[in-house]
Amino acid sequence: MQIKEIGGEFALIDRLSRLVPSRCRELIVGIGDDAAVLKTADDGRYQLVTADLLVENQHFSFSWGGAEEAGFKAVEANVSDIAAMGGEPTVMVVSLALPRETPVETAEALYRGMGRSCRRNGVTVVGGDTTRGGAITISITLLGTVAVDRLCLRSQARVGDLIGVTGPLGASAAGLALVQRDLPATAYLWQKHLVPECRLDAAPILAPVVNAMIDVSDGLAPEVRHICDQSGVGARIAAAKIPLHPEVIAAAVALGCDPLEFALGGGEDYELLFTLAPRNLERLRRTGLEFAVVGEILPAADGLLLVGASGAAGPLHGGYNHFA
């Protein structure tokens, strides 16, 4: 049976996770959130664990960017998962598979990029594995901690919550789409694709105030869907309120598509998406953090809706499936 026949990546993860022991006394949250949460840190904190596997020509390509950029982005993506839990990253292990003919300089550039992101985010590399493989493969496992009363889960959205996001969406996908079609990408769009910076800065401001939180790695639509699935709620997103950078709109014009597609399904923006009780809106505004309210949480029976510019509501679509 093919993976796409059972419904792709998430259906596969669901099947596979039933074949291994997945519960223990120390585990607060396991497979299914941005990071696992463990009751093993001291001082009123939980431990966080997240992992990512990146394969050349699937997740990054040296024909577009350099190895240093790929290394930087790989670490940012993992720190983003820790930030989405309200936490702080601590230590990281890196496993690297390299084809035999990989120049030492390429491996060094990868590590320089990882080092730059590690320093930016206060991460220490404590180990890993380096071996041979057919394609350059970067596997990162990042640990972190979060204060027990600051932990933010995908499952904590409540009916009536507002849905917010920390910045404009779609720039990474728009930049990539331009380059894939041999059109020039602006520096802003291309930087957002090659070396996106995650929002670890926003996490400690958001964590005391928000209910659910997730990072935007696969696009707005699938992230809202994850929150709704795990919280047992529905949601309505207002298309007109989704923050779009003018250059994303210009890219959509050049490509003859709807800029919302980049925001809803493009992914790799690494902004934080959160839900918030309306009574906390003013409190969050007073922090000075920039964010946009893009919708609200509804009862599960209402489903997932996107309200267009005309005011008509349709289903919320979009998002990347690795095995579609």
Add this chain to the structure above:
Amino acid sequence: MQIKEIGGEFALIDRLSRLVPSRCRELIVGIGDDAAVLKTADDGRYQLVTADLLVENQHFSFSWGGAEEAGFKAVEANVSDIAAMGGEPTVMVVSLALPRETPVETAEALYRGMGRSCRRNGVTVVGGDTTRGGAITISITLLGTVAVDRLCLRSQARVGDLIGVTGPLGASAAGLALVQRDLPATAYLWQKHLVPECRLDAAPILAPVVNAMIDVSDGLAPEVRHICDQSGVGARIAAAKIPLHPEVIAAAVALGCDPLEFALGGGEDYELLFTLAPRNLERLRRTGLEFAVVGEILPAADGLLLVGASGAAGPLHGGYNHFA
């Protein structure tokens, strides 16, 4: 520059580790031992972190064994690293890259094998990543803990220590060599290659008694070399004392080679290699644990020696280099 030009895997790791932050307050032991050691667990214990990356047709091949065996072995190899520190495994994250056409049944078999090893060793799978790639790639990060006074490092060998090993060596490599030459492997040899069981059972018996410890994943010679490098000592191994199973000797006869080659450089035996003060020898014998004394630790100036059956000593050679 090619990786082999700078000296292969270990030279590369040394270069790369200088490009990322690799020290922090919580880190007791970083890159270079079987697992990293962190001061972040409570109750007088340290946290351990180890990782492995396995690529199809480099580290395992479905033309010889099944996916279930590959999954089992991948987890055993990581548990072996935790055992070598004197610790116990706790939770694991698995990242998996699968070619688009991978049958769901193959992924499930991999996980069934991982599950079997996890249950055997008390490990819980708490997360990971599943994505597309050109070759099946399994990346495992395993956490564990060790009592502060039970931690065993590669760097703790002392001149005068005896060198011991928990069981016969070379069976995995002998089984593989037979199959690679289209010769029949006995069930014992083939099982030792496909589904080796690590020695987590021996770790709590050894940890209170031994000085240095390491697991035999790359062969006896390179593991002795790791201990000597990190302890600043030399060693003498007596060829006649290296435990060899009769079927390893028979395999060497069939293949026309020296059975010691399998033990010294073959790897993937996952026995534990340790150094021990002579005064603790009797104490270890009284535990009932089976082991063999194969040599002794010398001053660094004596180098690494192998004493043959004739009594003549030569340099200790052998071992696998991923980029040679």
